[in-house]
Amino acid sequence: MKDKVGIVIVSHSPDVAKGTADMVRQMVGEDVRLSFCGGNPDGGLGTDVAKILKAIDEAWSDKGVAILVDLGGAETNSEMAVEMLSEERQGKVVICNAPIVEGAVMAATEAWGGASLEDVRRTAEELSPQ
Template sequence: MVGVVLVSHSARVAESVAELARGLAAGGPAAPVAAIAPAGGAPDGGLGTSAEAILAAARAVDRGAGVALLADLGSSVLTVKTLLAEDELPPHSRLLDAPFVEGAVAAVVAASAGADLDAVATAAAEAYTYRKV
């Protein structure tokens, strides 16, 4: 099963979005839910991005089918790109181009249904088309 990492400048935002996605993906007590881990905030607990937290989260959710990473903005995106370029993340890790909240929900739902990394990335990206009006 593809694992999902949520990278945010805020630990509370990453944790809350992970909780939301996990809850919405759960189809009942016996339904499998993809491994999801938040990686938010700076090492000192403030706002920011921590490469070490991202690496730890990615390793925690890696089940061999790939790791989908969603980042909120700015330095969180750059940090994930750097970790990918330096080949520090688990094999088959990918930064997804998707809105943070809607993309996270779509990614976790798809991963929980057994989708491969390409399908998880597609589901997350399709969240850009969700209309609210």
């Protein structure tokens, strides 16, 4: 299998994260590395940097990883997680400014087709209102 961009879904809700990942899997199958996380360390609504780091590792690809987030706190914690990566990995991770469900599906579809990290990000972000 040719290496493809990995996708990470970060939501404040574990159910939203899993549901979005399930939808992506149904649309693009197993050929794209996909990981998701949601909820705070106590299992409530929120996000957790450690969970995001684990999700990045699970979805890791040398072509890069695109992260889709649902709310500002998820974006902030994802940025913190990226800053904790090695410099080499930091340059291969992007946070997409896109709706989480539609963006994840479109990003994974692009990744499935072998697109570059920048093309995956651009496609996901085309869905975002300007």
